[in-house]
Amino acid sequence: MADIALAPRSAKTQIREATTWDQLKHNRNWLGFWFMLPAMAFLIFFLAYPLGLGIWLSFTDTRIGRIGQFIGTENYEWLWDDSIFWLSVFNTLLYTFIASAFKFAIGLYLALLLNENMPFKAILRAMVLIPFIVPTVLSALAFWWIFDSQFSIISWSLKHLGLITQNINFLGDTTWARICVIFANIWRGVPFVAITLLAGLQTVQPSLYEAATLDGATRWQMFRHITYPLLTPIIAVVMTFSVLFTFTDFQLIWAMTRGGPVNATHLMATLSYQRAIIAGQLGEGAAISSAMIPFLLAAIMISWFGLQRRKWQQGEAND
Amino acid sequence: MTDLPTRSIDLKAVLSGSSPTVAKGDHSEGMSYLQSLPRKFVTVYLPLSIIIIILLFPFYWMALTAIKPDDQLLDLDKFNPFWTWNPTFKHIHKLLFESYYPHWLWNTMYVAVCATVLSIIASVLAAYAIVRLRYKGANLVGGLIFLAYLVPPSILFIPLATVVFQYGLFDSPMALILTYPTILIPFSTWLLMGYFKTIPFELEECALIDGASRWQILIKIVLPLAIPGLISAFIFCFTLCWNEFIYALTFLQSTQNKTVPVAIVNEFVDGDIYRWGSLMAGALAGSLPLVILYAFFVEHYVSAMTGAVKE
Numbered sequence: 001m002a003d004i005a006l007a008p009r010s011a012k013t014q015i016r017e018a019t020t021w022d023q024l025k026h027n028r029n030w031l032g033f034w035f036m037l038p039a040m041a042f043l044i045f046f047l048a049y050p051l052g053l054g055i056w057l058s059f060t061d062t063r064i065g066r067i068g069q070f071i072g073t074e075n076y077e078w079l080w081d082d083s084i085f086w087l088s089v090f091n092t093l094l095y096t097f098i099a100s101a102f103k104f105a106i107g108l109y110l111a112l113l114l115n116e117n118m119p120f121k122a123i124l125r126a127m128v129l130i131p132f133i134v135p136t137v138l139s140a141l142a143f144w145w146i147f148d149s150q151f152s153i154i155s156w157s158l159k160h161l162g163l164i165t166q167n168i169n170f171l172g173d174t175t176w177a178r179i180c181v182i183f184a185n186i187w188r189g190v191p192f193v194a195i196t197l198l199a200g201l202q203t204v205q206p207s208l209y210e211a212a213t214l215d216g217a218t219r220w221q222m223f224r225h226i227t228y229p230l231l232t233p234i235i236a237v238v239m240t241f242s243v244l245f246t247f248t249d250f251q252l253i254w255a256m257t258r259g260g261p262v263n264a265t266h267l268m269a270t271l272s273y274q275r276a277i278i279a280g281q282l283g284e285g286a287a288i289s290s291a292m293i294p295f296l297l298a299a300i301m302i303s304w305f306g307l308q309r310r311k312w313q314q315g316e317a318n319d
Numbered sequence: 320m321t322d323l324p325t326r327s328i329d330l331k332a333v334l335s336g337s338s339p340t341v342a343k344g345d346h347s348e349g350m351s352y353l354q355s356l357p358r359k360f361v362t363v364y365l366p367l368s369i370i371i372i373i374l375l376f377p378f379y380w381m382a383l384t385a386i387k388p389d390d391q392l393l394d395l396d397k398f399n400p401f402w403t404w405n406p407t408f409k410h411i412h413k414l415l416f417e418s419y420y421p422h423w424l425w426n427t428m429y430v431a432v433c434a435t436v437l438s439i440i441a442s443v444l445a446a447y448a449i450v451r452l453r454y455k456g457a458n459l460v461g462g463l464i465f466l467a468y469l470v471p472p473s474i475l476f477i478p479l480a481t482v483v484f485q486y487g488l489f490d491s492p493m494a495l496i497l498t499y500p501t502i503l504i505p506f507s508t509w510l511l512m513g514y515f516k517t518i519p520f521e522l523e524e525c526a527l528i529d530g531a532s533r534w535q536i537l538i539k540i541v542l543p544l545a546i547p548g549l550i551s552a553f554i555f556c557f558t559l560c561w562n563e564f565i566y567a568l569t570f571l572q573s574t575q576n577k578t579v580p581v582a583i584v585n586e587f588v589d590g591d592i593y594r595w596g597s598l599m600a601g602a603l604a605g606s607l608p609l610v611i612l613y614a615f616f617v618e619h620y621v622s623a624m625t626g627a628v629k630e
Contacts, residue, residue, distance in 0.1 A: 031533055032454025039445035039504050042438075043467055046479065047501040051470060054478035062481075106370070113367045116359075124371065126617050131374050133613045133620070135562040137580035138602040142377040145384060145595060153380065156395050187374065192624065199625040248471035251564035255584050269473035269565075276477045277569055289474045300469060 057286035064280040075287035084263055085288065088271040092295075094178070095267060096247045099185045103242055104235075106186065107193025112223075114194065115201045125195070132191040140255035143184045147171050147256075171257055174264035181256055181265050185246060193238055200234035201227065240303035244296060268292050378606075385410055385600035392595055410596035411604070419575055419582070420601060427578040428608075430492050431560035434499035439552055442504050446511035447537050451523065461512065468505035475501070476569050483570050494570040495578070499560050506559070507552040510623060514548030515541060547619065554616050555623035561609055579605040 023030060058075055062068030079085045114125055131139060146153055147170035155167040170176050204227060212222050250269040253259065259266035259274065266274075268288055276285020354362075384392065386406040391398045414420045445464070449457045479498055488494040518541055526536045542549070567581045574586060583605065587598045613620060 028452055029454045032448045032452045032457065035444040035448035035452060036460065037444075038441035039464075039508060042441060042497075042500045042504055043464070046482070046498050047467055047470060047475065050475050050478035050482055053482065054474060057478055057481070109366070110370055113363055113370075116363045118363065124367070126614075127371060128374060129617075129620065130378065130610065130613070133558060133609050134378070134606040135564075135580050135609070137562075137564050137584055138381075138605050139377055141583065141598060141602045142381045145599060146377060146380060151393060151395060151595075153400055156400055187377075190370075191374065195621060196625050199621065244469055244471060248473040250473045251580070254564070254568075272473070272477065273565070273569075277480070282477055282481065286477045289477060292471075292474055296469070296471070296474075 054286050055290050057283055058290040060283045062282040062286075064277075064282060068283055071283075075284050076291075078284065079287055079291070084266070085271065087263055088266040088268050088288075089291075091178070091265060092247060092267045092269075092292075095182055095185070095249070096243060099182050099189065099246050100239065100243050102182075102186045103189040103193050103246075104239055107190050107238075108197055108235075110190060110194035111197035111201055112227075114198050125198070129191045129195055131188050132195075136188060136251045137255045139188060140184060140252045143180070143187075144171070144256050147180050172261055174261055177257055177261055177265050181253055184256065185249065185252055188252070189242055189246065193242060196238050197231065197234065200231050204230050236303050240299065243299050243303075247295060247299065248292060378603075381599045381603050384595060385603050387596065389596060410600040414597050414600045414604065418586070418597075419577075420579075420604070422575055423577055423579045423582040424604070424608075426492060426576060427561060427580075427605075430495045430499070430578060431557050433492075433496045434503065434560050435553055435556040437496065438500040438503035438507055438556055439549065441500065442507040442511055442552065443537070443542070443549075445504070446508045446515055447541060449508070450512050450515040451541075452533070464505045464508050467501070468509065472502060472563070472565050476565050479566070480569050489570060490572045490576055492576065495563075495567060498566050498570070499563060502559060502563065503556040507556055510552050510555075511545065511548055514545045518544050547622070550616065551619040551623040554612060554619050557612070558609055558620075 057068070059070055059072060060068030061071050061074070110128065114121070114128065118124075145151075149169050149172055150167060152167065152170060154170070155164070158164045158168070168176060170180050208226050209222055212226060217225070248269055249267060250273065253265055253267055253270050254273070257265045259270045263271075268291065272285040272288035274285075275288060276282050383401075383403065386408070387403045388405060388407045388409070391400075391403055391405075448454065449461045449464075483489055483494045483498070488497065522540055522544075523536050526540055531539070562580070563578075564580050567578045568584075571577050571581065574582070577585070579601075583598065583601045587594055587601060
């Protein structure tokens with residue numbers, strides 16, 4: 001019995017050579033390649049290629065329906081002397097700085113408020129996020145109606161409170177128009193900042209606050225020396241995103257003012273749309289949007305190196 | 320990249336309010352007994368309610384305008400503008416039966432679903448390869464995908480318009496279905512990478528020993544475990560598609576092919592003051608599908624948002 005069990009049933013089969021086909025099927029790098037293929041195809045054809053094409057277009061005099069010639073830096077030289085372009089750069093920077101600062105301050109404040117213990121917490125938090133869910137254009141239209149020159153509910157309320165006598169021309173006056181679009185942008189951006197910071201806040205150990213309270217720290221000291229340092233990494237990321245998306249904003253402006261009155265709310269994105277698609281000067285429009293790239297790179301760099309320094313201070317290994 | 324040094328983010332707790340910062344059991348109130356009620360009213364409830372009222376007022380105003388009769392909309396002296404006693408469905412009726420609105424809703428839905436499904440498939444494969452196959456240069460590719468997330472549509476729309484025109488896709492939904500993934504793939508790949516990392520390696524090793532191929536592992540082991548992540552990615556991508564404006568504005572021309580955001584801005588806004596009712600009804604109807612979706616999947620939204628930022 002035992003002999004039978006031990007005897008080899010057949011000779012061991014020869015291990016065959018790995019063919020090219022096996023390599024393609026099982027080699028880690030080839031498998032990785034196959035798995036990456038769909039995503040890479042999309043990103044190369046519709047992201048990397050257009051990005052390069054956009055920079056190329058900015059050096060040509062392409063118009064809609066006509067292939068352009070290479071004209072060197074003529075578009076940029078033209079823009080250099082264009083006061084409307086510089087106005088749009090100024091507007092974009094103003095819009096980005098003011099809106100981001102307010103979004104950060106109000107968002108952080110709202111996150112701290114929502115982190116308190118209170119009834120109906122879950123519902124309150126869910127409601128806060130609604131402005132972020134609703135498509136920007138649609139809420140921008142609501143603001144357009146709220147800021148209407150004749151039927152604005154704000155003018156009506158202020159008149160009835162006796163604060164003003166005339167309707168405010170919200171979107172017709174240059175200063176007011178800027179304030180209104182910045183306000184609408186803050187309104188839309190605050191929920192995102194608040195909810196992400198809230199998620200960060202909840203990772204802070206409560207024992208730290210208890211210890212600080214025993215040591216006699218005030219609420220401000222607790223915020224300054226416990227909450228803020230622990231939140232810094234997440235703040236850096238959130239604000240990078242916020243700055244990038246504010247800087248390249250298009251839809252809010254387009255729905256509310258279309259760059260008017262007298263170009264006071266034209267951002268670089270809206271100006272490039274107007275020049276490229278409406279006026280048909282693709283080359284010039286591409287030059288305007290390419291001019292945004294250095295600003296974006298600067299924003300990314302600042303937050304990137306900010307993060308690196310943070311890690312180094314905390315003595316963390318990389319990643 | 321930026322994980323907080325203390326704890327990982329508990330997403331359920333973010334929304335359900337059962338914050339982990341509050342110790343459970345006999346002192347479930349945490350340190351809040353240190354604050355008196357009147358003080359808490361001034362420092363917490365009052366500012367919080369002001370902020371929430373400002374955040375929600377535009378929606379109230381949208382809804383109210385959509386059901387107000389025209390004469391009340393324009394006569395602010397005779398009627399109190401903050402309320403109406405005789406709501407009308409005239410604007411909504413006009414929207415649904417006398418315009419292309421149902422068409423536009425369908426277009427938006429169609430484009431959003433197709434683009435989302437395409438990008439989720441591509442991102443699942445890419446994220447799995449980056450996290451688990453770890454082929455040569457996987458980290459570099461992961462970094463590049465993150466950078467792709469930072470490339471905004473407002474830089475790309477001009478060259479993309481020429482590309483779309485060359486491929487003969489101009490004014491067709493395919494133009495949007497193929498270009499939206501460039502916004503969605505980086506985001507959802509990044510999100511899914513985070514989810515895949517949490518799935519234990521040992522499960523896959525067991526399957527490999529049992530002779531499963533990589534493809535079988537992905538379909539039968541990894542995906543079922545990553546369903547919450549897939550839902551998050553799906554919903555968030557869907558919302559981004561619905562919200563997208565500049566590509567739809569540039570690539571579509573004929574009225575019937577437009578998506579809701581573009582159509583409302585272009586077709587309803589013609590300076591006629593009597594349009595306000597239908598305009599607001601259209602804005603409301605365009606946001607409702609997303610708000611309803613949001614109401615069902617609040618946690619997934621938050622996990623998608625924080626997931627994208629966390630890494």
